[in-house]
Amino acid sequence: MLHDALLMAGKDLRIERGSRVVLGQILPFGALVLILFGLAISPDLTVLGTDRRSVLAQVSPGLFWMAVLFSALQALNRSFAVEAADGNLDGLKMAGLDPAGIFLGKAGTVTAQLLVLEILLGAGAFLIYGAPLDSVILLVVTVLFATTSITSAGTLYAALGSGLRVRDTLVPLLVLPVLAPVLLAATLATDAAVFGPAGDGWSWALLLAVFALLYVGIGMLAFGPIMEET
Amino acid sequence: MNDTTSSRATRVLGIAALVSLAFSLSFGLIFSPPEVFQADSVRLMYIHLPSVAVAYSCFAVTLLGSIIYLRNGSTFWDLLAGAAGEIGVLFTAFLLISGSLWGKPTWGVYWQWDPRLTSTAVMFIMYIGYLVVRRLELPPDVRSRRAAVLGIVSFVNVIIVHYSVQWWRGLHQGQTIGIDTQLDGLMLFSLFLGLVSFLVVGSWLLVHRFRIAWLEHQLSAQGMERAIAERRAEGGFGLSGSGA
Amino acid sequence: MSGPVDGSVVHLVGAISLIQRFPALAGVDLEVRTGEIVLLRGPNGAGKSTLLRLCAGLAPLSNGVGSVLGHDLTVREQRRRVRRETGLLAHQTFLYDDLTVEENLRFWAAANRVDEGTIEPVLDRLALAGRLRDVKIAGLSAGQRRRASLAVMVSRRPKLWLLDEPHAGLDQAGRDFVDDLVKHAVGFGATVMIASHDVHRATDLATRTVTVAGGLVEDEGQDPPEDRADRSAASEHINPDGTDPDSTDPDGADPDATGPDGPGPGGEADSDSTEQEGDRDAS
Numbered sequence: 001m002l003h004d005a006l007l008m009a010g011k012d013l014r015i016e017r018g019s020r021v022v023l024g025q026i027l028p029f030g031a032l033v034l035i036l037f038g039l040a041i042s043p044d045l046t047v048l049g050t051d052r053r054s055v056l057a058q059v060s061p062g063l064f065w066m067a068v069l070f071s072a073l074q075a076l077n078r079s080f081a082v083e084a085a086d087g088n089l090d091g092l093k094m095a096g097l098d099p100a101g102i103f104l105g106k107a108g109t110v111t112a113q114l115l116v117l118e119i120l121l122g123a124g125a126f127l128i129y130g131a132p133l134d135s136v137i138l139l140v141v142t143v144l145f146a147t148t149s150i151t152s153a154g155t156l157y158a159a160l161g162s163g164l165r166v167r168d169t170l171v172p173l174l175v176l177p178v179l180a181p182v183l184l185a186a187t188l189a190t191d192a193a194v195f196g197p198a199g200d201g202w203s204w205a206l207l208l209a210v211f212a213l214l215y216v217g218i219g220m221l222a223f224g225p226i227m228e229e230t
Numbered sequence: 231m232n233d234t235t236s237s238r239a240t241r242v243l244g245i246a247a248l249v250s251l252a253f254s255l256s257f258g259l260i261f262s263p264p265e266v267f268q269a270d271s272v273r274l275m276y277i278h279l280p281s282v283a284v285a286y287s288c289f290a291v292t293l294l295g296s297i298i299y300l301r302n303g304s305t306f307w308d309l310l311a312g313a314a315g316e317i318g319v320l321f322t323a324f325l326l327i328s329g330s331l332w333g334k335p336t337w338g339v340y341w342q343w344d345p346r347l348t349s350t351a352v353m354f355i356m357y358i359g360y361l362v363v364r365r366l367e368l369p370p371d372v373r374s375r376r377a378a379v380l381g382i383v384s385f386v387n388v389i390i391v392h393y394s395v396q397w398w399r400g401l402h403q404g405q406t407i408g409i410d411t412q413l414d415g416l417m418l419f420s421l422f423l424g425l426v427s428f429l430v431v432g433s434w435l436l437v438h439r440f441r442i443a444w445l446e447h448q449l450s451a452q453g454m455e456r457a458i459a460e461r462r463a464e465g466g467f468g469l470s471g472s473g474a
Numbered sequence: 475m476s477g478p479v480d481g482s483v484v485h486l487v488g489a490i491s492l493i494q495r496f497p498a499l500a501g502v503d504l505e506v507r508t509g510e511i512v513l514l515r516g517p518n519g520a521g522k523s524t525l526l527r528l529c530a531g532l533a534p535l536s537n538g539v540g541s542v543l544g545h546d547l548t549v550r551e552q553r554r555r556v557r558r559e560t561g562l563l564a565h566q567t568f569l570y571d572d573l574t575v576e577e578n579l580r581f582w583a584a585a586n587r588v589d590e591g592t593i594e595p596v597l598d599r600l601a602l603a604g605r606l607r608d609v610k611i612a613g614l615s616a617g618q619r620r621r622a623s624l625a626v627m628v629s630r631r632p633k634l635w636l637l638d639e640p641h642a643g644l645d646q647a648g649r650d651f652v653d654d655l656v657k658h659a660v661g662f663g664a665t666v667m668i669a670s671h672d673v674h675r676a677t678d679l680a681t682r683t684v685t686v687a688g689g690l691v692e693d694e695g696q697d698p699p700e701d702r703a704d705r706s707a708a709s710e711h712i713n714p715d716g717t718d719p720d721s722t723d724p725d726g727a728d729p730d731a732t733g734p735d736g737p738g739p740g741g742e743a744d745s746d747s748t749e750q751e752g753d754r755d756a757s
Contacts, residue, residue, distance in 0.1 A: 004585075011570070011581045018610065019572040087566030090532055091626075094568075095585040096558045156383070160376050164366060174363070174380070177356040178387050181394035188398065207394060214386070222379045225300060228550065369494060369534060454497065458490065458689075461500040465520070465688020 001101040008097070008105025012079065013112070021078050022113045030071035030121050037063040038128060060129035061190035064122065065146070065183050071117055072150050073172055075110050076158045084162060089227070099223040107148075107155040107219060114147050135198035138205060142193060145208035146186035152215035153178050159226045182211055240437050247434045250427035254420070262420040274332040276420050280428030281325040288318030288432065289357065289385055296381030299374060308374045309447060311381050312364050313439040315357060317432060322354045345396040352391045356384050370450075481508045483634055483665040484529055488538035491521075491528050498524035500689030501538065506667065509660055513680035514669040521689040522669035523565065526636040529667065531556035543633055561632030563640055567623035571612040575602050575622050578611060582626045596625045599651065617643040628655060635659055635666040641675055653679050 016022055038056060041063075045055040056063075083089050092102060122143075126133070133139070157175040161167040185204040192201025236244070258276035295311025298304060329347050330340040341347065364377045484506035491499035498521050506512050514522045527533035528540065528547070531554070535547040543559050545552035569578050579593045597603040600621045611619060620643050627635075640652045649672075656666050656679060669686075670676035677683060685692040 007581070007584050011573070014577055014581075015570055015572045018574075082570065082572070085571055086569055087564065088568050088570065090562075090564070090566065091568030091582065092585065093532065094530065094557045094560070094562060094630075095582065095587075096554055097585055160363065160380060164368070166366070170359075170362065170366075173355070174359040177352045177359065177391075178383075180352050181387075181390050184394055184398055207397075211390065214390075218383060218386070222383070225375050225379055228375065367494060369492060371534070450495070454492075454495070457495070458497045458500045461497045461689040463688060465686075465690050465692075 001098045001104070004097045004101025005104035005108065008102055009109045009112075012082070012106065012109035015082055016109075016113065022075055022117070026071050026074045026078070026113075027117050027120060029074060030067045030117055031124055033067040033070055034063065034121060034125055034128060037067070043129075054130070057129050060125055061194055062183075062187040063129070064125045064190065065186045067121060067125075068114065068118055068147075069150065069176070069179060069183060071121075072110070072114055072154055073175070075113055075117075076151070076154045076175075077168060077171065079106055079110050079155070080158045080162050080167070084167075089162065093227065099227045100220040102227065103155060103159070103219045103223040104216075107151045107216070110155065111147055111151040114151060115143070118143055118147065133194055134196035135193045135201070138193035138198045138201050139190065141205050142186060142189040142201065142208060145205060145212045146182055146189075148212035149182045149208055149215055150179060152212065152219050153182070156215065156219040156222060156226075159223060162226075182208065185211070236438070240434065243430065243434045243437065247427065247431045250423070250430050254423040254427040257416075257420040257423050262416045263414070271332055271335045272417070274328050276424040277428070278325065278328040278332060279421060280424040281321045281328060283425055284428050284432035285318050285321040285325055287429070288314040288321065288436070289353075289388065291436070292318060292360070292381045293385040296378035299378045300382075303371075305447060306444075308378065309443040310436075310440050311378065313436055313443050315360050315364070315381065316439055317436050319354065319357045319361060320435075321428075321432065322350060322357065325350055326354060343399065345392075345399040348399075349388075349392045349395040352395075353388050356387060356391075360384055482506070482541075483508055483510075483543055484667070485541045486528075486538065487540075489528065489535055489540045490537040491524050491533045492536040493524060493533065497536075497689055498533070499528060502528075502689070502691045504684070504691050504693070506665060508663065508665055511656060511660060511666045511668065511679055511681045513676045513683045514667060514686050515671070515673065515676075515683060516686035520686040522686045523638050524689075525686060525691070526562060526638050526667060526669055527564070529556075529634065530560045530562040530636050532562070559632060560634040560636055561627040561630045562636045562638070563620075563624055563627050564638050567611075567619050568626065569611045569619060569622055572610060574608050574610050575614070576607045578622060579625060579629070583629055586626075586630045588629050588631070592631075593625065593629050596629050600625050601647070617645060617648060620644060621648060624652070624655075633664055635664055637666065637668045637670075639670060640668060641670060641672045649675060 041056050041059065043054055043056045047053060047055055047058055083092070154171075154175050157178065158167075158171050160174060161171040164170060185207045189201040189204035189208065192198055192204070254276065258273050262273070262276075264270050264272065291314035292311045295307040295314065298307040299311060326347070329350065333342055333344075333347070334340050360377065360380050363380050364373065366373050366376070368376070482505060484504055486502050486504040489499055489502040489504075490497055500521075502521075502525060504525075514525065516522055524533050528535060529542050531542065531547065540547040541552075542556045545556045545559075547553055547556065568582070570581070573581065576597075579597065580590060583590050583593050594603070597607065602618070602621055602625060606614070606618060611622065614622065624640070635656065637652075637656075640656075641649045644652065653675065656668070660666060668676055668680065682693075
């Protein structure tokens with residue numbers, strides 16, 4: 001299983017190295033979303049009684065995770081478009097790769113790509129929205145578990161849509177409601193990590209950890225039945 | 231198979247549904263008194279809470295059917311899971327409508343970021359996704375398998391969404407929005423009646439929806455025989471093998 | 475119900491395969507034994523590709539009896555073994571557009587748990603070892619992709635070869651190489667099923683011809699002698715000096731290439747074959 005996971009991940013990373021879709025297209029897309037949020041919510045709006053902190057800075061954790069979610073949808077789409085291009089899923093079935101391994105490999109690659117994207121976007125959000133930073137550890141833990149949750153649930157649902165002409169429209173409909181609690185928990189935990197007090201955020205980070213474990217588990221179990229016949 | 235989806239048992243169930251609904255309506259609207267704080271809007275509760283019960287029961291049936299289908303590939307449980315999903319979505323819509331109707335006089339707005347309302351809305355969309363997957367253009371067994379996976383995962387999600395949203399609002403407001411409700415005996419009885427009648431109505435709908443699905447399944451099996459005959463005719467040598 | 479006999483590689487009785495709700499295979503009876511080279515012929519849409527995919531364990535066996543290499547196609551675990559032990563050269567290449575030829579071959583070798591050393595000779599023989607090695611699949615011509623796809627299939631060393639139009643899009647050398655590979659594989663105990671419209675080439679190669687039409691299979695056994703003579707005469711007429719028959723096909727503007735419906739009721743094998751020539755060229 002681990003062999004197959006590493007094989008798939010290595011292959012997907014090599015494809016990214018050759019095509020630069022995530023770095024060259026999805027990352028700028030995410031940055032663009034962040035900027036557009038800034039335009040939609042005027043940076044001049046301030047909240048009374050909060051040291052004249054701008055509304056934009058106040059809601060930046062949520063906006064950041066929304067941008068990550070949108071980018072994640074794109075990255076997941078790309079991840080499965082690669083397999084659908086020339087019947088490659090059939091090839092994987094013929095090779096008899098372990099479905100759980102395929103799941104881990106594909107989810108792992110998207111996780112790695114998303115982490116890079118989050119670091120860059122996060123730095124951007126930090127600059128654009130002018131948010132402070134209270135607890136680095138909480139932020140790192142939150143980012144790790146939230147990203148794993150998004151990619152594991154996302155990979156599972158992207159596979160549910162694989163081989164379909166309506167995949168592009170179906171997958172967001174299926175995956176976004178599921179990620180609602182992740183968005184919620186990630187936003188609140190990030191909020192606590194950025195504005196403090198960090199103590200408030202740890203329970204949300206814990207929820208994210210539970211969610212990540214749950215979805216990695218479900219994905220490994222469910223990938224077999226989904227992949228079996230397409 | 232007869233040409234209707236009813237049988238003696240379902241007719242009895244149907245009549246029971248009508249009678250219990252009539253009772254429930256008369257108690258809910260006439261016999262039970264208005265509540266101290268909410269006045270007459272409390273009466274919405276007599277259909278709102280029963281809708282919750284039916285919706286959740288339906289999704290539980292979908293969960294059960296999906297698990298059994300994945301274990302043994304039984305068409306019966308697959309179709310039952312699908313039928314329950316549809317009835318569940320119907321009652322969830324009912325739930326959202328009655329909830330926001332209640333919200334207007336109580337909160338002054340139709341929509342509040344109330345934990346229950348929010349998580350119900352997410353659940354509603356989640357199960358719409360389930361119904362979409364059930365209608366995908368896929369080979370029937372592939373579609374059923376994907377739907378079953380979704381039927382299981384969605385139920386887990388409902389629980390997660392519910393608690394996380396509740397926790398979220400709980401932390402922010404200190405308490406969930408709502409008004410203490412004081413129920414006297416007659417009001418409790420009306421609620422109980424509503425629960426019974428909605429469960430009966432729900433199961434009556436479920437039975438019929440399931441039977442329609444079952445008949446469709448058999449029809450497509452018959453259509454399949456014709457499709458196979460047509461397909462063979464394309465070849466020109468058919469079963470007898472007279473070509474070339 | 476009859477089970478497969480010894481030496482049976484493909485054993486199908488009343489096999490029905492549904493694609494979506496369409497019965498692509500509508501009750502196929504077919505028996506293929508070890509070492510055979512079976513040619514599947516038939517018009518477009520007859521079910522040849524689905525039959526090959528069924529034998530590869532990819533298309534579903536919706537009804538009927540089916541076993542491949544002794545594994546029951548209706549049992550999930552055994553179907554997995556069928557997939558591992560068969561090789562399918564399909565219309566789809568199973569290659570990643572954004573990877574080079576070599577990267578693709580290395581990935582699939584590792585996925586198929588084949589020693590990477592075995593891919594070098596295959597690359598060599600398929601004329602992919604030179605400049606093409608480091609070219610992305612997206613930058614290859616159709617014929618070159620087909621070679622790469624063939625290289626992956628060959629390196630799997632399958633027991634049952636399922637070739638869907640193996641000659642299509644290949645040049646003369648490539649076609650010869652396919653034929654050599656097939657003979658070589660059979661020499662090592664493999665069994666081959668070929669779906670082809672290139673009747674001249676494929677009949678010479680095949681030990682048995684089977685006609686597929688309307689999702690059914692008609693076993694012709696050995697071609698009738700007079701039919702065979704006719705065909706080789708025709709082949710000489712078209713192809714007097716051994717050039718590629720398709721490039722100089724006088725039937726290029728074939729009036730027979732009327733449509734995908736194939737032979738009408740009682741269509742003869744001979745008129746059949748010219749029609750398929752036209753089909754093939756059109757594709």
